[in-house]
Amino acid sequence: MRTVAGVDYLASLDELVDPSRVAIIVLNMQNYLVSENSAYMKAGGDVAALTSIVQRIKHVLKVARELGVLVTYGEYITHDESNNNMLTGPMLYANRNTATVSEVVAGTWDAQTLEEVAPTAGDIVITHSRSSAMYNTILEDVLKMREIKNLIVTGASTDGFILDTAVGTVQYGYYATIIRDCVISLDPHAHKVALAWMSSRFPMFDSEQVLAAWSSNRGHDQHSLTT
Amino acid sequence: MQQINGVEVLTTVDELVAPTQTAIIVIDMQNYAISAQGGPARAGEDISQLVAMTPHLQRLLQSAREAGVLVTYAEHIMQNSLGANLSAAPMLYQLQLRPVRYVTHVVEGTWEAQTIDELAPQASDIIVRKATAHGGSALYKTILDDVFRLRDIRSVIVAGQVTDGCVLRTAVDALQHSYYPIIVRECVGSMFQKSHEAALAWMETRFPMFDLDEVLTTWRI
Numbered sequence: 001m002r003t004v005a006g007v008d009y010l011a012s013l014d015e016l017v018d019p020s021r022v023a024i025i026v027l028n029m030q031n032y033l034v035s036e037n038s039a040y041m042k043a044g045g046d047v048a049a050l051t052s053i054v055q056r057i058k059h060v061l062k063v064a065r066e067l068g069v070l071v072t073y074g075e076y077i078t079h080d081e082s083n084n085n086m087l088t089g090p091m092l093y094a095n096r097n098t099a100t101v102s103e104v105v106a107g108t109w110d111a112q113t114l115e116e117v118a119p120t121a122g123d124i125v126i127t128h129s130r131s132s133a134m135y136n137t138i139l140e141d142v143l144k145m146r147e148i149k150n151l152i153v154t155g156a157s158t159d160g161f162i163l164d165t166a167v168g169t170v171q172y173g174y175y176a177t178i179i180r181d182c183v184i185s186l187d188p189h190a191h192k193v194a195l196a197w198m199s200s201r202f203p204m205f206d207s208e209q210v211l212a213a214w215s216s217n218r219g220h221d222q223h224s225l226t227t
Numbered sequence: 228m229q230q231i232n233g234v235e236v237l238t239t240v241d242e243l244v245a246p247t248q249t250a251i252i253v254i255d256m257q258n259y260a261i262s263a264q265g266g267p268a269r270a271g272e273d274i275s276q277l278v279a280m281t282p283h284l285q286r287l288l289q290s291a292r293e294a295g296v297l298v299t300y301a302e303h304i305m306q307n308s309l310g311a312n313l314s315a316a317p318m319l320y321q322l323q324l325r326p327v328r329y330v331t332h333v334v335e336g337t338w339e340a341q342t343i344d345e346l347a348p349q350a351s352d353i354i355v356r357k358a359t360a361h362g363g364s365a366l367y368k369t370i371l372d373d374v375f376r377l378r379d380i381r382s383v384i385v386a387g388q389v390t391d392g393c394v395l396r397t398a399v400d401a402l403q404h405s406y407y408p409i410i411v412r413e414c415v416g417s418m419f420q421k422s423h424e425a426a427l428a429w430m431e432t433r434f435p436m437f438d439l440d441e442v443l444t445t446w447r448i
Binding site for chain 2: 002004005006007008009010011078085087088089090091092093094095096098099100101103130131132135136159160163164167168169170171172173174175176187189190193194196197199200201202203
């Protein structure tokens with residue numbers, strides 16, 4: 001904890017990822033984007049990079065669940081279950097050089113999170129149609145109810161939902177923490193510049209650092225359980 | 228105009244800054260930041276880019292007013308006029324990511340909190356105040372979104388400082404509210420060159436970004 005201008009803020013890794021006040025969100029790791037034959041594959045994405053990120057997220061989620069950390073998901077849809085189009089011109093501007101973007105209809109296989117990192121009992125899943133998973137969803141209410149202070153942001157895309165959700169999370173008064181090796185993008189340049197900006201504003205760690213912090217925390221728990 | 232998945236997408240500068248459907252937000256161009264007597268300059272921060280961009284913003288605002296573009300201001304405060312501290316802990320974390328010479332302590336209603344004379348608001352402009360508790364967005368829990376909707380605004384030119392802080396954060400928030408966030412390159416600036424450049428590089432991948440002359444030419448026609 002440090003104090004600036006009379007306000008205390010969480011400063012260290014241990015404080016930020018303390019299981020009692022942290023939640024994690026997995027964004028956009030959905031079949032339409034990252035499964036076999038998905039948009040990522042068709043765009044010539046780096047399969048090895050994707051595979052290792054999926055494995056890392058899977059491992060982080062496993063440890064998070066063992067520690068009782070709240071696990072949440074943001075699943076992006078472009079169409080609701082009645083097939084209403086939720087896309088907006090301002091969001092599509094970044095796709096102006098393409099004729100079409102992937103349509104993701106709520107409730108379909110495309111919209112579901114990849115099986116390997118899929119939600120399990122007790123997780124929170126929200127659907128969103130804007131680039132921030134905090135905007136007009138119940139995510140902020142969930143964080144408030146659970147007395148969460150910090151949201152760890154993982155998934156895709158670094159330069160899209162990850163960055164925009166991190167910005168949105170801080171607006172609502174929560175810390176947003178990026179796990180550098182658990183975020184991915186179709187666009188290597190955009191991924192790089194987004195990380196460059198986020199590293200000037202947000203706590204950013206490698207998954208190993210977060211796991212190590214959690215592991216020392218688990219040591220305390222086990223000690224208290226055995227005595 | 229382009230159709231993507233059945234949705235109209237504005238793509239040309241003429242469409243994106245059409246005067247009756249465009250607003251400008253001038254962000255944090257206040258005495259505390261831009262003046263040599265303000266806190267950052269006195270603490271030794273490099274404000275040269277902020278000073279140098281001021282004439283560009285003057286040209287943008289003059290031309291905007293002539294063309295009938297809505298001009299709005301967001302002014303940063305850290306304390307209200309009664310002395311209550313309005314800073315938010317998650318926003319303070321970033322201070323440990325760079326050498327900090329200055330921590331803002333702008334108090335509502337003081338000289339430091341006013342927009343600089345060169346860019347001063349005029350009759351019928353809109354002014355909102357934002358604290359760090361707004362997470363750096365001029366649209367978060369202020370009246371601006373309502374004003375924009377009443378005026379059928381489609382595009383919001385986000386100008387002022389700092390590029391890598393309130394400008395980027397306001398642009399991201401404007402996108403959530405379904406406005407086109409527009410950046411005019413000469414009209415944003417920062418005290419932190421590296422993150423200014425990173426922020427511009429990222430924004431260029433997402434948002435319409437123009438040179439000042441492109442916008443002024445469009446408005447003159």
